[in-house]
Amino acid sequence: MGSCGGTSISTAALIFLLLGLLVGSFFSPSEGAIKKYQFDIKVKSVSRLCHAKPIVTVNGMYPGPTIYAREGDRVIVNVTNYAQYNMSIHWHGLKQYRNGWADGPAYITQCPIQTGNSYAYDFNVTGQRGTLWWHAHILWLRATVYGAIVIMPEQGTPFPFPQPYREFNILLGEWWNADVEQVEKQGNMLGLPPNTSDAHTINGKPGPLFPCSDKYTFAAEVESGQTYLLRIINAALNDELFFGIAGHNMTVVEVDAVYTRPFTTESILIAPGQTTNVLVLADRTPNRYFMAARPFQDVPITVDNKTATAILQYKGVPNTVIPSLPHLPNPNDTRFSLDYNKRLRSLNSPGFPAKVPQKVDRHLFYTVGLGTDACTTCVNGTRLLASLNNISFVMPQVGLLQAHYSNTPRVFTADFPDKPPMPFNYTGAPLTANLRTAHGTRIAKIAFNSTVELVLQDTNLLTVESHPFHLHGYNFFVVGTGVGNFDPAKDPASYNLVDPVERNTVGVPTGGWTAIRFRADNPGVWFMHCHLELHTGWGLKTAFLVEDGPGPEQTILPPPKDLPPC
Numbered sequence: 078m079g080s081c082g083g084t085s086i087s088t089a090a091l092i093f094l095l096l097g098l099l100v101g102s103f104f105s106p107s108e109g110a111i112k113k114y115q116f117d118i119k120v121k122s123v124s125r126l127c128h129a130k131p132i133v134t135v136n137g138m139y140p141g142p143t144i145y146a147r148e149g150d151r152v153i154v155n156v157t158n159y160a161q162y163n164m165s166i167h168w169h170g171l172k173q174y175r176n177g178w179a180d181g182p183a184y185i186t187q188c189p190i191q192t193g194n195s196y197a198y199d200f201n202v203t204g205q206r207g208t209l210w211w212h213a214h215i216l217w218l219r220a221t222v223y224g225a226i227v228i229m230p231e232q233g234t235p236f237p238f239p240q241p242y243r244e245f246n247i248l249l250g251e252w253w254n255a256d257v258e259q260v261e262k263q264g265n266m267l268g269l270p271p272n273t274s275d276a277h278t279i280n281g282k283p284g285p286l287f288p289c290s291d292k293y294t295f296a297a298e299v300e301s302g303q304t305y306l307l308r309i310i311n312a313a314l315n316d317e318l319f320f321g322i323a324g325h326n327m328t329v330v331e332v333d334a335v336y337t338r339p340f341t342t343e344s345i346l347i348a349p350g351q352t353t354n355v356l357v358l359a360d361r362t363p364n365r366y367f368m369a370a371r372p373f374q375d376v377p378i379t380v381d382n383k384t385a386t387a388i389l390q391y392k393g394v395p396n397t398v399i400p401s402l403p404h405l406p407n408p409n410d411t412r413f414s415l416d417y418n419k420r421l422r423s424l425n426s427p428g429f430p431a432k433v434p435q436k437v438d439r440h441l442f443y444t445v446g447l448g449t450d451a452c453t454t455c456v457n458g459t460r461l462l463a464s465l466n467n468i469s470f471v472m473p474q475v476g477l478l479q480a481h482y483s484n485t486p487r488v489f490t491a492d493f494p495d496k497p498p499m500p501f502n503y504t505g506a507p508l509t510a511n512l513r514t515a516h517g518t519r520i521a522k523i524a525f526n527s528t529v530e531l532v533l534q535d536t537n538l539l540t541v542e543s544h545p546f547h548l549h550g551y552n553f554f555v556v557g558t559g560v561g562n563f564d565p566a567k568d569p570a571s572y573n574l575v576d577p578v579e580r581n582t583v584g585v586p587t588g589g590w591t592a593i594r595f596r597a598d599n600p601g602v603w604f605m606h607c608h609l610e611l612h613t614g615w616g617l618k619t620a621f622l623v624e625d626g627p628g629p630e631q632t633i634l635p636p637p638k639d640l641p642p643c
């Protein structure tokens with residue numbers, strides 16, 4: 078691993094230079110500018126872990142290009158599909174006010190962009206600034222089709238933390254030596270969890286702990302005494318990850334494009350779908366330090382401790398110096414996970430108040446469970462699936478948003494239950510006797526501008542497990558969380574209704590619950606799902622149909638002319 082950083086340093090420097098140019102031109106003083114991007118979906122052969130294989134990319138890049146915008150801008154991304162797969166792109170965390178047409182999840186807000194076709198996602202970036210990301214939202218294609226979204230604050234508005242000298246995007250991902258679509262298909266056919274990935278990656282590179290990976294190592298060059306902003310994104314399909322930098326603490330200043338009350342930590346925990354901005358002060362002995370990411374997994378389902386590494390390299394230090402690894406929590410460190418999440422708070426300053434709904438119009442309680450279906454091709458005669466309130470979601474053949482907008486009957490029913498059909502000891506002894514599960518394209522109808530509290534309760538159907546839930550179209554406040562069964566009589570008393578963290582993806586702890594609140598002021602059909610692709614595929618998803626409001630600015634916008642047909 079001696080000379081591992083060699084090529085990547087020069088690549089990093091080049092990318093940095095290009096980024097500098099891009100940032101320079103995009104961030105010229107132009108309030109409410111239009112930022113246009115062309116995304117060509119193309120298959121390209123990429124080599125990692127001693128294997129070359131074709132992967133689906135945007136513009137031949139892996140990870141894909143970064144979208145730069147400023148708060149108040151309009152962004153138009155024309156996606157042209159030259160690949161043999163159906164495609165759709167989700168702009169993860171963008172609120173898409175009245176504009177679900179640009180949200181992207183296939184068969185929820187649009188039909189896929191078929192081979193040879195284009196669709197221009199057209200949206201405004203309103204009231205948000207920070208790090209978000211984009212990814213394919215169909216099948217498992219987001220394994221390689223993803224990239225960062227960097228939203229700068231409005232011109233003249235500084236960050237509410239010390240201005241960093243430079244910044245780096247850190248995209249954490251997973252790499253399979255095989256074709257991910259084959260991996261997914263094989264899992265479905267056998268009814269078992271598909272093969273786990275062969276490596277974790279940082280900016281698409283696994284780092285020198287993996288074979289043939291010395292030259293596939295990301296390096297960030299830093300200058301002594303300077304402060305850097307790291308925009309960390311977990312783009313992995315199925316793994317919550319710990320991330321740390323040897324010898325350096327990190328100050329967390331933002332998650333999911335919302336400023337947080339700053340706190341310092343040796344490691345962060347980041348679930349698929351989440352982003353975390355940290356400040357790092359390069360004040361250690363000039364050297365080469367590993368940045369590393371590896372899974373948090375507090376149920377022994379699969380032992381997966383593949384550690385991706387990248388290098389924080391002080392300027393002038395030769396590439397021959399062997400870096401040391403950071404100390405990361407044990408993969409099973411539940412305590413760290415609970416404590417870390419508790420430290421995340423909204424900034425809640427006069428400029429950035431936390432508008433937490435104090436009163437709740439609609440109480441929802443959804444159980445998260447695993448289950449099985451009969452399956453003749455499967456190893457055990459059964460296929461694993463997953464459900465919310467014992468309903469495993471069935472994907473429709475047309476977009477739910479179109480069906481709603483055009484009043485097309487029989488695509489979905491707006492009768493998703495507010496409570497599980499049958500209360501039980503959710504986190505008691507494992508339940509394996511009856512794992513049958515209902516199926517349906519059922520979603521909940523929510524009145525415009527009502528306040529919603531949703532408690533997500535993990536269950537021990539087959540096994541307990543942690544689940545990062547993502548809500549489209551909204552941020553929410555994480556008002557409470559706990560281990561065991563949610564107690565509606567006692568637990569709300571300990572809610573944080575003052576400065577809870579505001580985000581778009583939250584982990585439901587293993588064998589525990591999480592309570593979120595939001596104001597349903599964005600009309601449309603908004604997907605809500607576990608961001609572990611494995612579980613999404615098994616049916617751990619539903620949607621909220623938020624009704625139109627009475628005012629002219631409170632209705633779903635008309636669909637764009639180029640919305641892909643089914």
Ligand SMILES: *[C@@H]1O[C@H](CO)[C@@H](O)[C@H](O)[C@H]1NC(C)=O
Pocket residue numbers: 155156157195196197
């Ligand atoms: C998107 O790109 C395609 C292919 O280049 C082009 O034909 C189409 O006009 C573009 N659409 C927009 C809105 O720019």
Ligand SMILES: *[C@@H]1O[C@H](CO)[C@@H](O)[C@H](O)[C@H]1NC(C)=O
Pocket residue numbers: 151174176199200201634
């Ligand atoms: C974006 O903002 C512009 C200017 O306010 C407006 O004309 C346009 O309709 C908005 N687009 C969407 C998709 O909301």
Ligand SMILES: *[C@@H]1O[C@H](CO)[C@@H](O)[C@H](O)[C@H]1NC(C)=O
Pocket residue numbers: 255256259260263272
């Ligand atoms: C999954 O792993 C098994 C065992 O290593 C291997 O035989 C199989 O080919 C893999 N499946 C795919 C789709 O790569």
Ligand SMILES: *[C@@H]1O[C@H](CO)[C@@H](O)[C@H](O)[C@H]1NC(C)=O
Pocket residue numbers: 324325326341342343
């Ligand atoms: C990191 O923070 C911990 C706890 O606050 C502290 O003990 C440690 O000295 C710090 N390390 C560095 C390198 O600043």
Ligand SMILES: *[C@@H]1O[C@H](CO)[C@@H](O)[C@H](O)[C@H]1NC(C)=O
Pocket residue numbers: 382383384
């Ligand atoms: C996984 O963990 C085991 C035990 O701690 C260790 O021996 C092994 O090297 C680790 N493997 C990887 C790829 O990190």
Ligand SMILES: *[C@@H]1O[C@H](CO)[C@@H](O)[C@H](O)[C@H]1NC(C)=O
Pocket residue numbers: 407409410
């Ligand atoms: C977590 O893993 C460590 C190291 O593998 C082990 O020693 C410890 O007993 C485990 N802790 C729990 C709570 O399972």
Ligand SMILES: *[C@@H]1O[C@H](CO)[C@@H](O)[C@H](O)[C@H]1NC(C)=O
Pocket residue numbers: 456457
């Ligand atoms: C299915 O079969 C495999 C292999 O025989 C076995 O290891 C596994 O425990 C079974 N799984 C279930 C859910 O029954």
Ligand SMILES: *[C@@H]1O[C@H](CO)[C@@H](O)[C@H](O)[C@H]1NC(C)=O
Pocket residue numbers: 502504505506
């Ligand atoms: C639920 O199960 C747990 C673990 O078996 C047990 O300790 C607890 O008493 C049970 N709760 C109820 C209400 O039965």
Ligand SMILES: *[C@@H]1O[C@H](CO)[C@@H](O)[C@H](O)[C@H]1NC(C)=O
Pocket residue numbers: 467498499511513514515
């Ligand atoms: C889920 O639904 C199935 C099918 O209706 C039923 O057999 C099973 O008892 C239900 N399970 C739970 C936990 O509600």
Ligand SMILES: *[C@@H]1O[C@H](CO)[C@@H](O)[C@H](O)[C@H]1NC(C)=O
Pocket residue numbers: 526598626631
């Ligand atoms: C939603 O309700 C709140 C509280 O009643 C009110 O302040 C706000 O103006 C409403 N928003 C809309 C878009 O109607």
Ligand SMILES: *[C@@H]1O[C@H](CO)[C@@H](O)[C@H](O)[C@H]1NC(C)=O
Pocket residue numbers: 162163188189191474642643
């Ligand atoms: C692509 O999407 C269209 C429209 O939904 C569908 O008819 C077609 O079967 C899909 N093709 C594949 C390969 O999934």
